Amino acid sequence: EIVLTQSPGILSxxxxxRATLSCRASQSVYNNYLAWYQQKPGQAPRLLIYDASSRAxxxxxxxxxxxxxxxxxxxxxxxxxxxxxxxxxxxxGTSPALTFGGGTKVEIK
Amino acid sequence: QVHLQESGxxxxxxxxxxxxxxxxxxxxxxxxxxxxxxxxxxxxGLEWIGSIYHSxxxxxxxSLKSRVTxxxxxSKNQFSLKLSSVTAAxxxxxxxxxxxxxxIRGVEMVFWFDPWGQGTLVTVSx
Numbered sequence: 500e501i502v503l504t505q506s507p508g509i510l511s512x513x514x515x516x517r518a519t520l521s522c523r524a525s526q527s528v529y530n531n532y533l534a535w536y537q538q539k540p541g542q543a544p545r546l547l548i549y550d551a552s553s554r555a556x557x558x559x560x561x562x563x564x565x566x567x568x569x570x571x572x573x574x575x576x577x578x579x580x581x582x583x584x585x586x587x588x589x590x591x592g593t594s595p596a597l598t599f600g601g602g603t604k605v606e607i608k
Numbered sequence: 609q610v611h612l613q614e615s616g617x618x619x620x621x622x623x624x625x626x627x628x629x630x631x632x633x634x635x636x637x638x639x640x641x642x643x644x645x646x647x648x649x650x651x652x653g654l655e656w657i658g659s660i661y662h663s664x665x666x667x668x669x670x671s672l673k674s675r676v677t678x679x680x681x682x683s684k685n686q687f688s689l690k691l692s693s694v695t696a697a698x699x700x701x702x703x704x705x706x707x708x709x710x711x712i713r714g715v716e717m718v719f720w721f722d723p724w725g726q727g728t729l730v731t732v733s734x
Contacts, residue, residue: 500670532717534721536721544724545724546721546722546723549720575667588722591719591720594718596669602653602654
């Protein structure tokens with residue numbers, strides 16, 4: 500099983516700042532099969548990025564994904580008030596065994 | 609627009625079976641895609657439970673496989689989750705979601721989840 504470790508656990512930033520979130524895998528993720536989700540309180544997760552760097556439909560270009568192998572990054576170029584949330588990564592390279600990271604909370608500083 | 613909605617009891621007694629249904633509208637579940645269940649204990653992260661195709665083919669997380677059954681009813685455009693012998697550790701928000709799949713080098717793979725249902729809280733307590 501691939502274990503995904505997200506860091507930092509909490510990221511305190513101000514609106515307008517750049518956010519860089521990390522997702523590290525315990526072994527290489529096949530074909531960079533990694534997705535990112537955003538979850539706001541009381542809501543279901545929303546797909547942001549798939550295949551490590553492809554934006555999902557209707558997702559702002561403020562969000563970008565990068566990385567390969569074991570190290571992946573979600574970047575939010577300029578934080579808007581609605582971007583403060585929890586972000587999860589998910590790998591599907593060992594599909595059908597699917598795993599999620601523990602999440603990173605982006606909070607207002 | 610695809611819409612998923614979970615339904616079922618919000619309270620289940622320990623040792624009993626948790627049963628949930630996910631109704632799908634705006635898309636025929638027979639048209640493709642896998643359909644999955646994911647859960648989230650209060651204040652914690654996400655855990656994949658399992659997924660099903662309209663043919664009935666299923667995949668389960670190994671840690672839950674012995675207790676989980678996912679079934680599909682194409683005539684009602686819905687799929688269901690049963691989790692047996694529940695304990696307090698099974699208390700969580702349960703989500704259903706759609707996910708794409710493909711054959712990669714002769715191996716079937718399932719991918720990301722999109723969209724998700726709103727989720728339903730199931731509490732295990734006597």
